[in-house]
Amino acid sequence: MFLDIHALHTLPYSNVNRDGLGSPKSCIYGGVQRIRVSSQSWKRAARLQVESQIGSPTLRTRQIAATVAKQLVEQENWGTDDARRAGRAIVQAYGLTPEDADDITKVLLWLPYTVLDELATLAIEHRDLIRTLSLPELDEKGKSKRLSKDEKDKRDEAARAAVALLKEPVTRILNERNATIALLGRMLADTPDHTVDGATEVAHAFTVHEAAPDFDYFTAVDDLAPNSGAGHLATAEFATGTFYRYSTINVTQFDEQLADHETARQVIAAWVRTFLTVVPSGKKNSTAANTAPDLVYIAVRNSPLSLAAGFEKPISTSGFGYLDRAVDVLNDYTTRLHRFLGDDGLWSGYAGTIDTKLPALGDPHESLDKLVQHSCDAVFGTLPVEASS
Known part of the structure; x- marks a missing residue:
């Protein structure tokens, strides 16, 4: 049994995940450039917070x-x-x-x-x-x-x-x-028995629209210089965008690895909420990109299913932003995909800042906490008892 996590998350002017040259990471999708945030970056940010919450740090x-x-x-x-x-x-x-x-x-x-x-x-x-x-x-x-x-x-x-x-x-x-190692997995080719098959898959986040980095020219003043000239000149790259984010958890596998039903539930609840609300820390002091997702859709399924293909065609805007259109695209694509597969999952629900009714995404919830709670109820109410024995 899998817990699929989908989110639409807008980041303002920022560079939360840089490449080797200091530029925001990017990819070509649907024939255009998108800004990208790597799965490793978002996983690390979430993992450190979850380990602090559950009191089980790793190194x-x-x-x-x-x-x-x-x-x-x-x-x-x-x-x-x-x-x-x-x-x-x-x-x-x-x-x-x-x-x-x-x-x-x-x-x-x-x-x-x-x-x-x-x-x-x-x-x-x-x-x-x-x-x-x-x-x-x-x-x-x-x-x-x-x-x-x-x-x-x-x-x-x-x-x-x-x-x-x-x-x-x-x-x-x-x-x-520990729980986060079981959740995320580890791999060491030189010592195969050190390897742990992680229960979680995390996709690279990408903008639902075409996007490119922007160059910021900045200066720093030398306060002790005899003139008002700059003591330092440089450029940095930043970007903005509305991202589609996706992750899935093999709940049955994780539950079996921990052999503890209640701990598995607590860790998954902590992970889902933290993964959705944390932002990688790149350039945090100069951009403060501390936003939350505007739409979260969680589904319980027998097999995982990403909705990334729904954004293969980049969304365009005429000055009204990308979020509202992205919400419509997500709901419409989910409807068509479920009809095509003949499978709309075992349970689903959504929550967010938007007021639009989204019938393809299941039951609406007034808060993220209630959505996470109800998704865990759906999962752990149907897991076989022997999975935790």
């Missing part, structure tokens, strides 16, 4: 070895060398190779914060073993000694053999997941 890092070492030094009064040996041993036991100079790994690990305490406890339990381990050799300049690939491979293999006793507990700890 995504390449510095797990250094982080564990720092905790051992600061909280357990370990010496820096032994603490570093411990951090490197944990990474090596997991099958990864820390860099000689700074102990970072080539891949990002995404973990619940609680694993840091577990890893530190594990290191304390195996301190005698850890003390026997070697650290990377340094040359006369204090830098890591250069080794051939063959020498490095042999050294790394010997290191992994030395920490073989730690492999099972380290793997168990680093493969732990």
